[in-house]
Amino acid sequence: MWLIGARGSVATTTVAGAAALAAGLHPPTGMVTETPPFAGSGLPPLDGLVFGGHDTHACPLPKRAEALAEGGVLPHGLPAAVRAELAAADAAIRPGGPQSGDTRSDEELIADFAADLTAFVREHGLARAVVVNVASTEPAPGPGDDRLPPSSLYAAAALRAGCPYVNFTPSTGLHHPALAGPAAASGLPYAGRDGKTGQTLLRSVLAPMFLQRALTVRAWSGSNLLGGGDGAALADPAAAAAKNAGKERVLADTLGTVPEGEVHIDDVPALGDWKTAWDHIAFDGFLGSRMILQTIWQGCDSALAAPLVLDLARLAAAAHAAGMSGPVPGLGFYFKDPDDGPSGLSEQWRDLLTLAERLGADG
Structure with missing residues (x-):
């Protein structure tokens, strides 16, 4: 290797x-x-x-x-x-x-x-x-x-x-x-x-669930807090944009469109090699009922x-x-x-x- x-x-x-x-x-x-x-x-x-x-x-x-x-x-x-x-x-x-x-x-x-x-x-x-x-x-x-x-x-x-x-x-x-x-x-x-190690791994499981259950996703927002070398590198907006492109592709390919919302990446040096990822998903159910799913993923990227x-x-x-x-x-x-x-x-x-x-x- x-x-x-x-x-x-x-x-x-x-x-x-x-x-x-x-x-x-x-x-x-x-x-x-x-x-x-x-x-x-x-x-x-x-x-x-x-x-x-x-x-x-x-x-x-x-x-x-x-x-x-x-x-x-x-x-x-x-x-x-x-x-x-x-x-x-x-x-x-x-x-x-x-x-x-x-x-x-x-x-x-x-x-x-x-x-x-x-x-x-x-x-x-x-x-x-x-x-x-x-x-x-x-x-x-x-x-x-x-x-x-x-x-x-x-x-x-x-x-x-x-x-x-x-x-x-x-x-x-x-x-x-x-x-x-x-x-x-x-x-x-x-x-x-x-x-695909954390937040997007979860997205690749959840997005098909919404699609297969005919639940309309209105918005999908997310945030990443991480430190270490990745956090420092992704503090560059151009590098963060390259990172987020793959996260969006999972939703676009599965749902057929990219819902409203963005993924934010914040460098928190105190976290070191650990990361917290949060997603907020707004979706519609039967008779237009408004619902929300939130997820939190905490782990070590390495x-x-x-x-x-x-x-x-x-x-x-x-x-x-x-x-x-x-x-x-x-x-x-x-x-x-x-x-x-x-x-x-x-x-x-x-x-x-x-x-x-x-x-x-x-x-």
């Missing part, structure tokens, strides 16, 4: 979690690929995963894990128990970019990132590497931008190095027009975008995301081994803004089970 944003909270939780599961220290709670329907799907074993990545930050993974344990994200004692695995992953992290003052062209950056990937596979004798973007959300490119955004540079490098690609963020990644041709020609499987990241990397690796290419059917289950397939969670679940059967048959 090659993680973009490899020293962030999600990546650190992913590496520490994989090591803990492989050692039998904790059960695989939240990992769909560890449930019975996937037992025969030919997925890479958890103890066979090797980690590396790109990041622009220098804080070592063992130290980052200790900070997460202090914040209650990781269990106390786990960073020490898996310190060797964290150190090994940290040793395989390469400088990301472009950083301030970087004079390399897009082509030079892509070539350098692809070379890092190729060296990682060669040095560790790997069957394959799956690139997963778990970096902070970036603003969507503007109409006058003549450079690829960082997420697209990494995505292009994955294609060049022959690596399956997963975009767990709302950032552009493979969705840039300049990468449509290379992605189609690569013959590689890919999946994205924006992991702990919600990490098992999904492991699931996606294993499924993408198995899809690659099976010769699949393009958007992988069934992986929309994990995303707010999936590359293809339905928006309702139950339909997405059926598609994911179909993928598990296909991988088992191919294997």
Whole structure:
């Protein structure tokens, strides 16, 4: 697994979690690929995963894990128990970019990132590497931008190095027009975008309920309070707009229209890696009766995301081994803004089970 944003909270939780599961220290709670329907799907074993990545930050993974344990994200004692695995992953992290003052062209950056990937596979004798973007959300490119955004540079490098690609963020990644041709020609499987971990996961369950019960949704408003790196990144209105686009798509695809109301994202540094999401849904019932449903979701984004990241990397690796290419059917289950397939969670679940059967048959 090659993680973009490899020293962030999600990546650190992913590496520490994989090591803990492989050692039998904790059960695989939240990992769909560890449930019975996937037992025969030919997925890479958890103890066979090797980690590396790109990041622009220098804080070592063992130290980052200790900070997460202090914040209650990781269990106390786990960073020490898996310190060797964290150190090994940290040793395989390469400088990301472009950083301030970087004079390399897009082509030079892509070539350098692809070379890092190729060296990682060669040095560790790997069957394959799956690139997963778990970096902070970036603003969507503007109409006058003549450079690829960082997420697209990494995505292009994955294609060049022959690596399956997963975009767990709302950032552009493979969705840039300049990468449509290379992605189609690569013959590689890919999946994205924006992991569905909390508020939108709940929306993908509730929206079909209103539709199937013929209840008219008049307004759907929401608010997110979060801290940490995501909170700081999403304080940028352009990054927040990119994040909210996926939240709106779930409602639009399911209900056929976007109800009145907006989602607000507020940076609350004191919350650290924890998040509170609130939704207020106004709907009409029989004879025009006015009703309201309110939901509150409180959780840790990193702990919600990490098992999904492991699931996606294993499924993408198995899809690659099976010769699949393009958007992988069934992986929309994990995303707010999936590359293809339905928006309702139950339909997405059926598609994911179909993928598990296909991988088992191919294997």
